[in-house]
Amino acid sequence: MGNTGNVVIIGASHAAAEAISTLRRAGWPGQITLIGDELELPYQRPPLSKAYFKGELEFAKLLLKNEAFYDKAQVNVLLGKRATKLDRQQQSVMLDNGESVFYSHLILATGTRARHLPVAGHDLPQIKVLRTRADVDDIKSALPQGGKLLIVGAGYIGLEVAASAIKNNIDVTVLEAQERVLSRVTGEHVSGFFQKRHAKEGVDIRLGASLQSFVNQGAKAYAKLGTGEDIPFDCAIVGIGVVPNVELAQDAGLACDNGILVDEYARTNDANIFAVGDCANHFSALYRNRIRLESVPNAVAQAKTAALFICGKPQPYNQLPWFWSDQYDIKLQTAGLLSGYDRSEIQGDPDEAKFTVSYYKQDKLIALDAINAPAEFMKAKKAIIEALSAN
Amino acid sequence: MSKITFIDYQGNQTEVEATNGDSVMEAATQNDVPGIDADCGGACACATCHVYVDAEWMDKVGKPGDLEADMLEVADGVQDNSRLSCQISMSDDLDGLVVSTPESQY
Structure with missing residues (x-):
């Protein structure tokens, strides 16, 4: 460790790219280490369910910054490695290959993972989640032309994939337990509008659906519904929400409650540790409430907040949350x-x-x-x- | 490859090489050009990649599309030569393009 410190960032996505950019721009003189469990440099996630799924964008176009950026910013990039433990006394992060990395400042940008679907047969090989580039490649290779895609959950990801897949001549069925789509994020008018449009495009949306189990029979897998109906599929995507990746923080004794608790400077209850993006739960002065957001603009702005604080240029985070979705x-x-x-x-x-x-x-x-x-x-x-x- | 020069609000210039077909925004973010936030990653959803196109390049770059024009209508500091850089696609025609970035993005 250099005597000027080492900012270690765990999680190589939108927040990480922004944090690195802001740290160097604001004059951070020490080391920067980026740890990510995927093999790729930080890339844009929103297009995964849209242009990348449709095959309109090659992966290289998704990279948030080019390789030269990380060289120029002198970032020690550790990809394909998972952080397994934090030692707050030693100020070190243990990796799954047995190495440890020392930090002066730590930014947790660990994001979220797909919520588990607790039904029988959930572990069949045809059942996937969509979080990463590798997930999309895997899903696409499991879907032949004219194949059958089953989507569990009519949230943003489920509906975006439905719109992308049907344009690629995939047969799409969406199962939603609630009585309307997007019920967690919008009101009835907008839900009704999207239901109509998806139906018009040929997506089979089943509202109030009660999924009992998945089974493999012959060449196809089937979803068994409470009504007794069996829906065949080549590939199923479970998109029923996400849970924040807080285990590293929690095991190290950091305060967590639906995310890692942070203040308006993205600080956790450890003065040297920050948490940003989907894994962080911050107090919103606007809504006078603690909130955890699943959004790129939030991840980017919080990363900037943490980086500026580390550089001694604090600026409280107080942005209005906003979201977008492209379908058709x-x-x-x-x-x-x-x-x-x-x-x-x-x-x-x-x-x-x-x-x-x-x-x-x-x-x-x-x-x-x-x-x-x-x-x-x-x-x-x-x-x-x-x-x-x-x- | 085509060259783009970005001039920030203080007059600092950054030159980048863009791949044809990439947007001006993509060239800026991939090369970490200051002054372009691009929160939505090019979906024309946020108006945080606002640039001013140099007068000499206005004709070649052209006018914004409907959606973009709507966004620009309510963005801050909009001028006649304002564009959202995620909607400008690079080509040989635009080799040498010069754009300025505002002091802050909306």
């Missing part, structure tokens, strides 16, 4: 969090595929969904920040 030619942009809304208002015409839904809590605008309405989305971001900051 539809762009959904969501500004803010709609949790707890008591009234919603639709503007525009869903039949024209251009409308917005505003969500209010006690007459205060807290969130907005914009369907093919980017200007309204941009305006709403400002309006929501104003509404939440008032009083």
Whole structure:
């Protein structure tokens, strides 16, 4: 370890690329070490269920920064290695190959993993999750032309993959336990709009579906439903949400509660350890609540916050959460969090595929969904920040 | 390969080589050019890759599409030569392109 310190980043994705860029730009003089359990340099994840799935983008185009960037920033890049243990006394990270790396500052950017589906047959080889580039390659190689894809869970990932796969002439069935799609992230108007569109494109969406088990029979695998129906598939993707990867932090005694708890500077309860992105749970001054976000903009902004703090240039993190999803030619942009809304208002015409839904809590605008309405989305971001900051 | 020069709000220049077919935003982020955030990674969803196209290049770069124009309508500091750099695709025609970046992205 050099006498100027070593910032170690665990997790090689969006947050890591941003942290490295900000550290060097803000003048971090010491070492930087990047540890990632995948084999690739940090790459863009959102296109995995969209352009990359459809085969429109080659992998090289997904890299967030080119290789030269990491050389120039003098980053010690350790890929294909998993961090197995933190020793906060020694300030070291143990790796799965037995090596240890010492840190002066540690940034945990460990992300999330797919939630487990607790039904019989969940471990059949045809049943996959979609988190990484390797996952997508694996899924695609399991799907012949005209093959049958089963998607469990009608969230963002499930629906984006459904839209991508059906355009590639794959037969798609989506099972959703709730009575509408995207129920966790949007209101009824937007759910209804997406259900209609997917149905029109030929996706078979089963709402209120009760999945009992998976079985292998002959060449095909089947999903057995509570109704007695068997749905055959070549490949199934389980997209029923994610759980934050907090075990490293938790085992080291860091405070966790639905994510690793951090303050507005991305600091954990250990002064030398920061947590950012999907694995972190921060206090949002805007929503006056602790929140854990699954979003690229949040990961990037929190990474910047942690890096600036390490460089002695603290800037509190207080961004409005926002999200987007591309399905077919539809762009959904969501500004803010709609949790707890008591009234919603639709503007525009869903039949024209251009409308917005505003969500209010006690007459205060807290969130907005914009369907093919980017200007309204941009305006709403400002309006929501104003509404939440008032009083 | 085509060359792009980025000029930040303080006048610092960064030159990068872009692969034809890549967007100006991709060339900027891959080479860690300051002043372009590109939060959404090129989905035309965030307006954080806003650039000002040098006057000499305006005709060749062309006007924004409908979606992009809508976003620009409400972004901060928009001028006649504003574009979202994720929507400008590099080609031999644009070899030598010069763009400026704003002090901060929306």
